[in-house]
Amino acid sequence: MGGSLRTTGQLICMALLAAVTCGACTPQAPGTAARNQERGVTSAPAPPAEAGPALPTQAEPERATVEATPLPVWMPSVPELTPEMVDKARRQADAALAQGHLYDSAEAAVPLYLAVLAVKPRDARARRGLDKARQLLRSQAMELMARPDDQRQALAEAAERVSVAIALAPEGKAEQALQAQIQQARRVLALNRAGEAALRRDQLGEAGGGALGSFRAALALAPEDSRALQGIAAVQSGLIRRAELAATRADFDAAAAWLDKAGKVRGGPTLVDAQARIEAMRAAQLAALRDGGLRDLSSPQGLKAAREKLEQALRIAPPGDPTVAILRQRIDLVAHYGSFRPGQVFSDALQGGGRGPQMIVVPHGGFQMGAGDAEPGASDAERPQHYVRFDRGFALSITEVTVAEFGRFVEAAKARPRATRRGHSVVYDERSGNFVRRSGVDWRSDYNGAPAKPGNPVMHVSVRDAEAYAAWLSEQTGRYYRLPSEAEFEYALRAGTSGRYPWGNAGVPPPLSGNFTGSEDVSPSGRHWNNAFVGYGDGFWGAAPTASFQPNGWGLHDMAGNLSEWVADCWHASYRRAPADGAAWYNPGCRQRVIRGGNWANAPEQTRAAWRQSQDSDVTSARIGFRLVRGI
The missing domain is CATH 3.90.1580.10 (paralog of FGE (formylglycine-generating enzyme))
Known part of the structure; x- marks a missing residue:
């Protein structure tokens, strides 16, 4: 267009443009305001009905809320054309559409098609171009919403594209549905981020609120959300870590309590494996006490030290544990029958048959x-x-x-x-x-x-x-x-x-x-x-x-x-x-x-x-x- 096209800061509302309204709103990512102003995207306040579910905090875990971030409103910068300039503008719009250059400047496809329609409201080629642009905008928005990395930026960019599509079709059901999905996705993202922040502070929320409350609120909005599901798994892993730490201190009552809380978060093989690991830790500690007691029975520390280890074993052993029974039996044997004669020769029977080395x-x-x-x-x-x-x-x-x-x-x-x-x-x-x-x-x-x-x-x-x-x-x-x-x-x-x-x-x-x-x-x-x-x-x-x-x-x-x-x-x-x-x-x-x-x-x-x-x-x-x- 060279110098023949002039951009204006005004909306051109002729024909199709009369339908371009600003009633829809989508969240805007932080740090994008300056760029959105350049693209003609501004923010509007969200209506009160958009408020999200409760988010737990330390001070008031049941009252904090996730506010709906205002959705952007697209304000197009439309070139001003004369009838002689329409054909060239239409060709430039088609080329921009083919290149995916849709809306972010006066030379993009949508502003050019709108400029054509401002001069020729019934121009079928321009209308078809706008329809294709709307489809591309919706498709790009859906791809951005599905992107797993940098979700905040992806949702901001998706909201921007949907705001353009809504400006072109304020009553479009597909656009309105996308707008609602983005708003919900932003609520879910905010809840997930709040849950992850609570995880970093080790506020698991086993007693209410905390990370668990945030992730469950996110799943209430999006039951299949992978990030929230991973957060729930992380909460369970945190509870399991607490159980294992308690087990390393030989506090198996506390370990059982933490495992019980972990089981209330979710079941599955992770919990079963954790229970097996902690029982293995208990068994290892009991075996160490048993072996230590047996060593004591044949060392200068003698019977007193072995009995002290038996007391420790009884505190952590489940009822009827055979390891404790072995140690108790050996202590009783040594206490009553453990005397030998100097120079006495003997050998012990082996379970598999035969006898061990001769001892003196x-x-x-x-x-x-x-x-x-x-x-x-x-x-x-x-x-x-x-x-x-x-x-x-x-x-x-x-x-x-x-x-x-x-x-x-x-x-x-x-x-x-x-x-x-x-x-x-x-x-x-x-x-x-x-x-x-x-x-x-x-x-x-x-x-x-x-x-x-x-x-x-x-x-x-x-x-x-x-x-x-x-x-x-x-x-x-x-x-x-x-x-x-x-x-x-x-x-x-x-x-x-x-x-x-x-x-x-x-x-x-x-x-x-x-x-x-x-x-x-x-x-x-x-x-x-x-x-x-x-x-x-x-x-x-x-x-x-x-x-x-x-x-x-x-x-x-x-x-x-x-x-x-x-x-x-x-x-x-x-x-x-x-x-x-x-x-x-x-x-x-x-x-x-x-x-x-x-x-x-x-x-x-x-x-x-x-x-x-x-x-x-x-x-x-x-x-x-x-x-x-x-x-x-």
């Missing part, structure tokens, strides 16, 4: 643990020497756990020990005379990777494998089995002695007292040890079958030789602040653990009674095995 009762008493300041070969890790006392005896495996005993656990529990999963372990290589990693070696293997005999001590096991075996044995027997503490191991190894070596201070072991590195030992290919007890030989290169040598003074075999053994303690670089009651010095999550006792390939200095070494908890080797303690 170690007497209570005390000893000086660690190395003295002047002990040759000692390290700072073995100091300071300190007194440890056991007020209660304990039962210790007479021998190291055998391949057969460990194999029964692997088969029954379907266990996959570390070396089996990893596919390798450390073995002695006869050709090089070194210890090397070899594939295909696990708990079934001997020191050189060959198949081990059933009576040999099991090796190539990690400390976690040993603990898993102890846990299985506890389940099988109903008794509490565990790795010995470092103090228990040294106490039993010394067996009442206080010398540098388990047999005393002599530099050479007594004949056939154990499987040590002797100068008389010879490997299958004729190798000898470079660092060994001179003049000693035991006839074995590698681990010997258990109980092949004389027991120590308390009836225990191979405490000082054959295999080094895992104990329960985490590694600490010295004995400063070590427990004085013989308990394991354990830090949850530690990876460096302790091995004690000499083995068939140790240097003589490593056969001393105080010798200790750090090992990663995942290590498996032909030089490390284990034995167990059982509480009495």
Whole structure:
């Protein structure tokens, strides 16, 4: 049109324009006023009947309301035409319509068609163009209303388009229906936003109002509104979180109350899963109290501490809980029948048949643990020497756990020990005379990777494998089995002695007292040890079958030789602040653990009674095995 068209600020009301009125109103999004003024869109106040449902607040949860936002009124900026300009304006309007340029300037399709009709009120082409524009405006509005993201802006833009369509057809039912839908959508959006704000403040509304009240009000207007449904789900999740927090504090009455409130919000699998999780938390806490009580019954803390754990368990357990019953029965048994004789040998029956390892009762008493300041070969890790006392005896495996005993656990529990999963372990290589990693070696293997005999001590096991075996044995027997503490191991190894070596201070072991590195030992290919007890030989290169040598003074075999053994303690670089009651010095999550006792390939200095070494908890080797303690 060039300079031939002039825009005016007035409505041109000839013919069709006489029907363009401003009686309909739609919400206007914040921040759009300036842009709407440019497009000819202004706001009109909403009638009182448009007021929305109650919105909860902290002060007056039942009185706050969601006000209907005023709907925009489209005020077209229509070009002023002369009859000679109509054809060109009509073509420009058609082009603008094809490009989707509908209303937002004087060069848009709708203002141009209106300008044509102002000159030629019966122009059919202009009327058809306006009809198409109305259809496009309604279609765009519906698409905007369905847009899930940035709903406030989308609804504002939809309202703007509907205001243009209503200006063209004030009595149009489709336009009026869209207008009502937008108004309701804005109410629903306001309620959802209010609910989400309440959620952020943790005002769930379980007692009325709050987030739950807002979301339910939104659903009353739009029962399928996904945002409100998600809000309801979030309220339930918030109540479930409160239940789980209560459960972590062992307040299962409060947890049940919160779950009850969550169930009143809605049912479904989320609630069922939450109930199962909280019951699992209760079961885990009860199991921990039971296991702690069982440990107490075989430790210096004794009966009093176990009874305290029973009281805690009774507070959180449902009636008739079997875990509590087990702990109560064990406390009663220990209180009345828990005495053993020092040196008593016994084994426990297994549920699956057979019996567990043979155990011997170690007497209570005390000893000086660690190395003295002047002990040759000692390290700072073995100091300071300190007194440890056991007020209660304990039962210790007479021998190291055998391949057969460990194999029964692997088969029954379907266990996959570390070396089996990893596919390798450390073995002695006869050709090089070194210890090397070899594939295909696990708990079934001997020191050189060959198949081990059933009576040999099991090796190539990690400390976690040993603990898993102890846990299985506890389940099988109903008794509490565990790795010995470092103090228990040294106490039993010394067996009442206080010398540098388990047999005393002599530099050479007594004949056939154990499987040590002797100068008389010879490997299958004729190798000898470079660092060994001179003049000693035991006839074995590698681990010997258990109980092949004389027991120590308390009836225990191979405490000082054959295999080094895992104990329960985490590694600490010295004995400063070590427990004085013989308990394991354990830090949850530690990876460096302790091995004690000499083995068939140790240097003589490593056969001393105080010798200790750090090992990663995942290590498996032909030089490390284990034995167990059982509480009495």
